[in-house]
Amino acid sequence: MSEKLYKIISKVFNVDSNKINDETSPENLDEWDSFNFYVLLDEIENEFKIKFDLDETLEIKNIGDIKKIFLKHGVYAE
Amino acid sequence: MKNEENLAYFLNEAKTIKPRELGKKLRVAFLASSTINGFEETMRVKCFQKGIDCITYVADYNQYNQEILNQDSGLYKFKPDITFLILDTRHILGEYFFSWYSVPYDDRQKVIDMKISEIENICDAFTKNSNSNLVVTSLQIPNYSPYGIDDENITVSLKKVIYEINTKLFQYQKKLGKIFIYDFNEFVRKFGDNNIFDYKQFFSGDIKISTEYIPKFVSEFMGYVYAVTGITKKCIVLDLDNTLWGGIIGEDGFDNIKLGDNPIGRSFVEFQKRLLALNQRGIILAINSKNNFDDAIEVIKKHPNMILREDNFACVKINWDNKVTNLHKIAEELNIGLDSMVFFDDEPINQEYVRESLPGVLVIDLPKDSSQYAQIITEMKEFDILKITEEDTKRSDMYLGQKKRKELENKVGDFNEFLKQMNIEVSVKKANSFSIPRISQLTLKTNQFNLTTKRYQEEEVSKFSSSDDKIVECVQVNDKFGDNGITGTYIIEKKNNEEWIIDTFLLSCRIMGRGVEEMMMNQIIEKARLSGIKKIKGEFIPTAKNKPAENFYEDLGFSKEDEFWVFNTDDTIKKPEHIKVIVNE
Numbered sequence: 001m002s003e004k005l006y007k008i009i010s011k012v013f014n015v016d017s018n019k020i021n022d023e024t025s026p027e028n029l030d031e032w033d034s035f036n037f038y039v040l041l042d043e044i045e046n047e048f049k050i051k052f053d054l055d056e057t058l059e060i061k062n063i064g065d066i067k068k069i070f071l072k073h074g075v076y077a078e
Numbered sequence: 079m080k081n082e083e084n085l086a087y088f089l090n091e092a093k094t095i096k097p098r099e100l101g102k103k104l105r106v107a108f109l110a111s112s113t114i115n116g117f118e119e120t121m122r123v124k125c126f127q128k129g130i131d132c133i134t135y136v137a138d139y140n141q142y143n144q145e146i147l148n149q150d151s152g153l154y155k156f157k158p159d160i161t162f163l164i165l166d167t168r169h170i171l172g173e174y175f176f177s178w179y180s181v182p183y184d185d186r187q188k189v190i191d192m193k194i195s196e197i198e199n200i201c202d203a204f205t206k207n208s209n210s211n212l213v214v215t216s217l218q219i220p221n222y223s224p225y226g227i228d229d230e231n232i233t234v235s236l237k238k239v240i241y242e243i244n245t246k247l248f249q250y251q252k253k254l255g256k257i258f259i260y261d262f263n264e265f266v267r268k269f270g271d272n273n274i275f276d277y278k279q280f281f282s283g284d285i286k287i288s289t290e291y292i293p294k295f296v297s298e299f300m301g302y303v304y305a306v307t308g309i310t311k312k313c314i315v316l317d318l319d320n321t322l323w324g325g326i327i328g329e330d331g332f333d334n335i336k337l338g339d340n341p342i343g344r345s346f347v348e349f350q351k352r353l354l355a356l357n358q359r360g361i362i363l364a365i366n367s368k369n370n371f372d373d374a375i376e377v378i379k380k381h382p383n384m385i386l387r388e389d390n391f392a393c394v395k396i397n398w399d400n401k402v403t404n405l406h407k408i409a410e411e412l413n414i415g416l417d418s419m420v421f422f423d424d425e426p427i428n429q430e431y432v433r434e435s436l437p438g439v440l441v442i443d444l445p446k447d448s449s450q451y452a453q454i455i456t457e458m459k460e461f462d463i464l465k466i467t468e469e470d471t472k473r474s475d476m477y478l479g480q481k482k483r484k485e486l487e488n489k490v491g492d493f494n495e496f497l498k499q500m501n502i503e504v505s506v507k508k509a510n511s512f513s514i515p516r517i518s519q520l521t522l523k524t525n526q527f528n529l530t531t532k533r534y535q536e537e538e539v540s541k542f543s544s545s546d547d548k549i550v551e552c553v554q555v556n557d558k559f560g561d562n563g564i565t566g567t568y569i570i571e572k573k574n575n576e577e578w579i580i581d582t583f584l585l586s587c588r589i590m591g592r593g594v595e596e597m598m599m600n601q602i603i604e605k606a607r608l609s610g611i612k613k614i615k616g617e618f619i620p621t622a623k624n625k626p627a628e629n630f631y632e633d634l635g636f637s638k639e640d641e642f643w644v645f646n647t648d649d650t651i652k653k654p655e656h657i658k659v660i661v662n663e
Binding site for chain 2: 011012014034035036038039040042043046052054057058
């Protein structure tokens, strides 16, 4: 479920896909800032055709959290 | 249409670009009443792609008032060329945005006036403190009212209020030269409020233009960038087959090309109508097509659904030469730079060839689908200039006149006979408030027939013209093909009772070589004689471009004394007999 997601993350943050894992967060990835996080969410929503709730977006602390929301929305992206 | 890159692309690209040494330079400041992350990055990248090195300044979040009112602010230290002030309705109205309908009727006008003067005061302060161009966004007209369908019946509804504020702003802009109001509602109409405004992003980060639409919004500003840096395009060069009509005239024939009356044909008619409107505004059109001349010109002359006719094209190259050779010829004949041209051709091979060979020409990535052509041209910002003058709107006519002159010249063969048939009339006029801006423009822009190449701003020309020691005159040239406008000027310095010195003497290159320059010198000498002046002295200051004027003095019988060319007013000067002179004192 990660390949497409990682591709988007890698594109938005401009980092290599293999540097990304569930624990990736603003704390350990310099390229992740408060503004491009909105860009990331927008891209994910468009690519996966889902809409995050506002409270869901606020809960996201790392990439693993995004995957959890995916499961809630029934998204199994390969 | 080719999709615009998304914001992630611009954010990352902005990190990699470095200023080049030879590019145009531009300093851009952004001020806003909301979060504008991403704006400056996008603008820098877009500028970079157009060969402009853009340096930006972004005011801190919602600090635009302080930045503008404080004379020592970072904004003014930055010395921007263009400043964008992005205001929004929610911010300007504050609580009124929600509670407008509970404001008593009698108080509403007061609130409106207050809001208008708030914005105007800010702009006034800015113009006092800075020479920068200022672009202010107008306010978005809300698409909701608590009064619902009855809102239209409310006398001072919120929609009408915003409309009124905007109207006042547009009137205000006309009074001040360097303030431009960008019609934000044009952007909203194009993309839609529900797309541009994303509640989630707004609540999360006070983002009022959603990240997805930021690149599209910044694109809207590019017209100002082109206009201020002077890289505006003046001429559209068009292919014919599958560009101005569907099909290939040489294969399909006059009756079978697609133009009007069917879906494909309509798309070409629409495209031509957009081109015609641009042509009438002063954008020059030219044809660059590989075809049998007779086949193609017959369509342009006779096809019932053709919108653009022969007279709309200032230059027509229908032949079997390659596209690049033709573009060179068009540039030469119209006397404009290749970098002021846009090239429309449906063939990817031609696009690529021109793009590779002539990097200055803007080559449009024209797709196979002709239904997109009209939209492509309406989305272009490359024709934008800050103020369209009467001279601009007449440009197409002037180039048409030029083409007809050329045709007559070729037909007559003998050049002297051609000049006689042209019925050239030269009006000599003293500089006045109407002609001073044009005279200044001529000194700034004329390179070829310019004896001294001294550049003068309007204020300087104005000062000279009111001085007793100087003569500032200009000539307007008319002939049987129309008015060429004010195309020549000279500035004489009355040195003493014996001598006058030619400070400036120039003629626009499109008039050069028809005797007008000789006639101008005749005027000067005549005038000097009447004032009892013995000698006219002038310098030739060589530049990289003024070779055409090199032998002018000598040809007219001036003799060289040190660095000056001198004419004794007792001598007779060669006079062009084919020109009629009208002197307006």
